[in-house]
Amino acid sequence: MKIAVLIKYVPEATATWRFADDRALDRDGVEGRLSELDEYAVEQALRLVEAGAATEIGYLTMGPPRAVDAVRKALAMGGDRAVHVLDDALHGTDAMGTSLVLAAALGRMGFDLVICGMASTDAEMSVLPAMLAERLGLPAVVNAAALRVEDSAVACERDTDDATEEVVAPLPALVSVTDRSGEARYPSFKGIVAAKKKPVTTWSLADLGIEAARVGTGGAATEVLTVQPRPPREAGTVITDEGDAAARLADFLAANKLL
Template sequence: MILVSAGRPVPRPQARADAKERIVVLKVVVLVKYTPDLTGTVRFADDGTVDRDAVEGQLSELDEYAAEQALRISENGGAEVVYVTMGPAAAAGALRKALSMGGDRAVHVLDDALHGSDAIATSAVLAEAVRKVGHDLVVCGMASTDAGMGVVPSMVAERLGVPQLTYARELTLAGDEVRIERETDAAVETVVAPLPALVSVTDRSGDPRYPSFKGIMAAKKKPVETWTLADLGPDTGGTGLSAARSATRSITARPPRQAGPRVTDEGEGQVALADFLASRKFI
């Protein structure tokens, strides 16, 4: 077991109460993403970006684990849970899905100028949105299910100037600190940092809850604010496809699936199977 400390001590957030007089100790912001359904056929537009209108979208499955951890914190100690996303108009569906699991409200950053933004621009926009919402703890999935880069959480933490605790398989709060367990190839690390901080969680952090009918109905009444880049200020410049540091050079369609070879076993089937596996370098 390795103990790692990150960041510097900060004052404990002051307790506050919402409109229902529920005592709220922390404000937890969960970053979520609207991603294409990977079971569908993903198509690309002429500019090299994913054609969002050609495939159904959903809340990124890895972000459901982040929502679950935030909701456990809220249930155990009292916290306001706010979901934040950046994406097209349909991304509101991802926010409603998260709100149906639980939580208090959501913010949707929606602007045509965001189309084609890369990870660097995305982190800038999300960081400004989190800063405007206010935060004691930011929770993210370890990566999105479409791009799978896993870099945005670290970028957001750097922009916010808070400690980052990444790839957590377990998340707990103790006093003024957040503590995680991170499993690596060499050891299980215990990483501790003062609040405010940012944590990204893995799919081993705890199964996300299934939205109940009551939760689905309640989510329809929870507030979802829509912000544009103008609402966030000048630090979100450099967005859009023209400012992206990476570009799609070419796109090749996945080849159609073909039937594999069929062997009639007349006493030599095991040899034919071994030859086939060897030709594919499986053995």
């Protein structure tokens, strides 16, 4: 069984993010990393291989040249190969365009099971898994906390407010996993060295048969109208204990509708 894992190169959460003149996130002006939520998807794929349920893991990412850093991190954790969709025309692509490109790439890669994180840590829209499954005509199980492969199906546990559900879908299928699915492993030194020798293939839009007009800012179904910088932090309120600190703190919380 072949597993395809979707991964994304995202800006560091602790960095200062800026927008370019075209109101797109300036990804070249900030350090990035493999999305933390995608690490859980990588971990689940590796566990399926270790359990004997799968034989191959291929990673797929779409992004700027530096996105290869995220690919190498995933390969250092484990897996066999990766595909990087790289094209200047992809700048400004929204979720609809991204699902179009990834669907075409997955079709070319081949897969039995697609695993991805429940969201990316930059946009946090959580819509791509469902969009991608729709384009590929796959059953989708989203927000899985655990998964296993049995016969020709994938069985997932999904937590809700009231219960834990078990959802079973026939293969091929797409599953998105949450951060409760299991702690992701750290790459070993041996894995980091081995990752440098694993194949990473670069595909362009032409390789996928997609016209540039269907993606990028011009092909986006959404538009960013305006952006503004985050307001500076204001000085906080300091409460000095003079015997009535508890009451004053309660009054402050109530006045700010925090109680």
